Amino acid sequence: MSKTIKFIQGNEVCVEAALYAGLNFFAGYPITPSTEIAELLSSRLPRIGGKFIQMEDEIASICAIIGASLTGNKVMTATSGPGFSLMQEALGYAVMAEIPSVIVNVQRGGPSTGLPTHVSQGDVNQARWGTHGDHAIITLTASNHQDVFAITVDAFNLAETYRTPVILLFDEVVGHMRERLVIPEKGEMALVERLRTAVKSGVDYHPYLPREDGRLPMSDFGGVHRYNVTGLAHDMWGFPSGNPQVVHGLMRHLIDKIQNNAAEIARTREYYLEDADCILISYGSSARSSLHVVENGRKRGERLGLLELQTLWPFPAHIVRERCRRAQTIVVVEMNMGQVLEQVKLAVDRPERVFLANRMDGVFINPTDIRNVLRLIQGRGI
Numbered sequence: 001m002s003k004t005i006k007f008i009q010g011n012e013v014c015v016e017a018a019l020y021a022g023l024n025f026f027a028g029y030p031i032t033p034s035t036e037i038a039e040l041l042s043s044r045l046p047r048i049g050g051k052f053i054q055m056e057d058e059i060a061s062i063c064a065i066i067g068a069s070l071t072g073n074k075v076m077t078a079t080s081g082p083g084f085s086l087m088q089e090a091l092g093y094a095v096m097a098e099i100p101s102v103i104v105n106v107q108r109g110g111p112s113t114g115l116p117t118h119v120s121q122g123d124v125n126q127a128r129w130g131t132h133g134d135h136a137i138i139t140l141t142a143s144n145h146q147d148v149f150a151i152t153v154d155a156f157n158l159a160e161t162y163r164t165p166v167i168l169l170f171d172e173v174v175g176h177m178r179e180r181l182v183i184p185e186k187g188e189m190a191l192v193e194r195l196r197t198a199v200k201s202g203v204d205y206h207p208y209l210p211r212e213d214g215r216l217p218m219s220d221f222g223g224v225h226r227y228n229v230t231g232l233a234h235d236m237w238g239f240p241s242g243n244p245q246v247v248h249g250l251m252r253h254l255i256d257k258i259q260n261n262a263a264e265i266a267r268t269r270e271y272y273l274e275d276a277d278c279i280l281i282s283y284g285s286s287a288r289s290s291l292h293v294v295e296n297g298r299k300r301g302e303r304l305g306l307l308e309l310q311t312l313w314p315f316p317a318h319i320v321r322e323r324c325r326r327a328q329t330i331v332v333v334e335m336n337m338g339q340v341l342e343q344v345k346l347a348v349d350r351p352e353r354v355f356l357a358n359r360m361d362g363v364f365i366n367p368t369d370i371r372n373v374l375r376l377i378q379g380r381g382i
Helices: 010-021 035-047 058-070 081-086 088-097 124-129 145-162 172-176 244-259 286-299 317-323 339-347 367-379
Strands: 004-009 025-028 051-054 075-079 101-107 138-140 165-171 178-183 268-271 278-282 304-309 311-313 329-334 354-358
Touching: 004 010, 010 035, 010 075, 010 101, 010 145, 010 165, 010 172, 010 178, 025 035, 025 058, 035 051, 058 075, 058 081, 058 088, 058 101, 081 088, 081 101, 088 165, 101 145, 101 172, 124 138, 124 165, 124 311, 124 339, 138 145, 145 165, 145 178, 165 172, 268 286, 278 286, 286 304, 286 329, 286 367, 304 317, 317 339, 329 339, 329 367, 339 354, 354 367
Parallel strands: 025 051, 025 075, 075 101, 101 165, 138 165, 278 304, 278 329, 329 354
Antiparallel strands: 004 178, 138 311, 268 304
C-alpha cells in the first residue's frame, strides 16, 4: 500500500497526528500562531464523529477538555503564550485529579501579548512551573514535521499511560513552516488506549488506587461507577483529605509516576556526538539552525555534534551528562534568555564550559548567529 505524503504546515501535522492517535474531542479558542490547529479540527473532527467546540476563552477550553477526558475521550486543546497563561490553574487541576489530556502551546514572543506573529521559545520554564505547588509534568517538542507527528502521537500515549496532562511545546517557526510529511499507515505506530477498570458495577471502586505497576485504571465518569473528582488533596476514593500520610502518599505518587520513568519518557536526537569536542544542545526550530552549523562545520574538519532535546520535562539530565562528558565546550542554542541553559549547567560535570547562543527579539536564530558565538568562544581560547 502506498504511503500518504503531504506538504503541509507544522500545525497541520499536529492535527494529522492527533487524529491518528485517536483524538475525538477538541475545545479551544483561536490565537496566533496556533489558530490553524483549531481551524482544521473544526472541519476534520465532525467528519469522523468527534466533537469540536470553540470556547469563549482559554480557561473554558482546558476545563472543557478535562471534563471530556473524564467521560472517556482522548482530548486536546491548542493555544499560545497568553492563552497558556490562562490555562495554568486548570492545568494544575488536571495534574492533581490525574486526567489524561494534551495541551499544545505554539510559542510566540512575550510576556503579555508580546510578539503575536514572531517566534520565541520563552515558555519552557512556564511549562514546568506555570501551575503552583510541587508537581511533575511531561513536555515534548520537535524540530521537523516527521518528528512533530511522532511526538504528538507520543503525547497522547504518555497522557494515557501516566494519567497526566502532557504539553506539546512547539514554536511559531515549526508551526508555520511547510515541509514534507509521510503519514504512517494505520497500525504502523503503537497507540495506548484508555486503561479502564475491571471493577464491576456495585463493587467498591477506588478511582485513585494505583495498580502494582503504578498505572491507574479509570472508569468513564457518568458510567457504572459513582466517584468524586476534586482538585483538593484526596484519598483513594477521591474525597478531600488533610491527613498528612494521605497527602504525602498522594504527592509522592503524582511526582514519582513521572520522575521515576524519566528515562522512558526521554526522547532525543543525536548527531555526530561520538568524536565531538564541541556539542550544541538545542530543541524546536533552533535545532534546525544548529544542525546546519554542525554539518557544515564537519565538512571543514570541525569536531561538532548536536544533541537535540525532544523531551524538555522531565529534563533528561542523565542523557545530557553522559553525552557531554567528553566535550570541551557545550553551546546551548535557544530563543530565550537561557532557560534550558540553566538545566544543562546543573546536569554537566563542568558548568563553566557551557555557553549560550540565543536570540530573544522575535527573529529566528540562524546559523550565522550560532557561528558568531562559536568564533567568540574560540577567540577566547576556550
